[in-house]
Amino acid sequence: MRNKKDKLIDERKFREVLLATIPYGIDIVDKNGKVLFMNKKLLSIFGVKAVGKKCWEIYKDNKTQCVNCPLKKGVKPGKTDVLKSEGCMGGKIISISHTGMMHDGDLAILEVFSDITKEKEIEEAKNEFLSMASHQLRTPLTGIKWTLEHLSEKEKFTETGRKYLDNVFSCVERLNELVTLLLSISRIESGNFKASPELIELVGFIEKSLTEFQPICEKKQVICSFAKHPGKLELKIDKTAFGHILRNLAGNAVDYTKSGGKVEISLEEKNGFVILKIQDDGIGIPKKDQSGIFGKFVRASNAHTLKPDGNGLGLYIVKEAVKLLNGEIWFESEEGRGTIFYVSLPSYPQLQK
Ligand SMILES: Nc1ncnc2c1ncn2[C@@H]1O[C@H](COP(=O)(O)OP(=O)(O)OP(=O)(O)O)[C@@H](O)[C@H]1O
Ligand SMILES: [Mg+2]
Structure with a gap:
């Protein structure tokens, strides 16, 4: 014993x-x-x-x-x-x-x-590969796009031929988008995603950026409106990072809203912060998928119904861009009813990095 x-x-x-x-x-x-x-x-x-x-x-x-x-x-x-x-x-x-x-x-x-030296070395090697691969892919892609544009403008096609050409064109667009996303990710992960603040007028910037979405809104029959903030709203901010935030959030709002739906974008200034609000009445994010939605390659279980071929990378980039601008991001969403994303950014330059 x-x-x-x-x-x-x-x-x-x-x-x-x-x-x-x-x-x-x-x-x-x-x-x-x-x-x-x-x-x-x-x-x-x-x-x-x-x-x-x-x-x-x-x-x-x-x-x-x-x-x-x-x-x-x-x-x-x-x-x-x-x-x-x-x-x-x-x-x-x-x-x-x-x-x-x-x-x-x-x-x-x-x-x-x-x-964690080994893990960091592996991570660095992975980032280097990602960065090199996306840079190398960009050049031939630009060449293909340029040639397609010329073909479309200068050559004659039958109706079916033009349909095929449009199809190739949209595939190239998607590839290009994916390469841009991968480049942004490699910049984030290697620590090269740095803010270079410059004074921008948000109302004009948003209006201009939203014109990009007009063709897709028309095609999908989604009404996209921007409730203009009364007067100018200037912010010393990194333009590229803010562009990522706006384009990805507005893009998602349009992508995940059914035909006949609405997307509303607005700006508000409150207690030293500018709040960008992007609201849609689309498919929403199911409760069970909400907590991990900012992760890399994460898509909600209902996403494929409206967009079968998403990458699940946009929100990850948005989250990193918001972090870079010293801001905050949060959302409210209900499955089948819609989603609101909020981004708050400090309006005083001294509060930004
Ligand atoms: N406004 C929204 N309404 C409903 N679901 C949304 C909305 N915004 C994001 N989501 C959900 O979050 C997921 C992640 O979005 P994210 O933009 O990162 O990826 P994605 O749209 O699938 O692909 P991509 O990387 O090409 O943008 C989406 O797949 C979708 O499930
Ligand atoms: Mg997206």
Whole structure:
């Protein structure tokens, strides 16, 4: 029969083995920043024994950790209070999660370090490939489009021939759209999607952009209206990012609205924010699909009924563009009744990045 003492020793041994073999670096830091414990793996990451020293002396080349210092941010004890950060240490990329805990009646921080260098390298290689492939695809596509335009204008076709030509044309348009989306994604993921703010007059900008949608609205018989804001509305903003937001949201509103439906776009200025509202009375987003809808390649279960060939990338780009502009995005939607997307952007340039 094992007694109580044996069981305690077993548990301690188990903890020791676990901490010595786990592929994560682990330490415990007291409320004054003194390192109380570190495991073998952490020693191999830092190459320095840290116990008894202040953490900022040891982790000083990890700027991110110091900026995001959980001690400064006031981590509270408890499992749920986990702060995550990423940084470089000794040529490695490390992800750290900090959890508040109690030690000898005082607050301490449990830090778990994982080496994500490999994952980051793979991600970078993937982004490079995506960027190169989309750039390479763009040139022949532009050539095909140009040739098709010339063929259509300069040559004579039978009625059936023109139908085939239109078909090829719309396929090329779709390919072109997809390549543009992939290029934007590769820019986002490689961190090259940067804001270059310039002063734009929103009312004029929106009116001009919406003319692009006129042909598709007419074809689908969807009425698209813009409730003009009284007067000019100027914003120092990145034009490309704002264009992505507007085009994707308005495009979706038209795409997911049935023939005879309505899309209404409006602007409002409120408490230092400009709010862009895009409302439609289309098919809506089912409740069960709403929480993940901004994810990459995500489409709602009813999307194919009106648009069988969407990519599920537009909203992901919109979300990243809104983030870049320091704004917020949210929506209300009911299946079968319609959707409203709201984007709020700070109207003061100093609030923007
Ligand atoms: N206004 C809307 N009404 C109904 N569903 C919408 C609306 N806007 C977005 N959705 C849903 O969100 C999904 C994601 O939209 P997103 O624009 O990212 O992709 P997509 O339209 O499918 O394809 P693409 O990347 O070519 O734009 C859509 O597939 C659709 O299910
Ligand atoms: Mg879309």
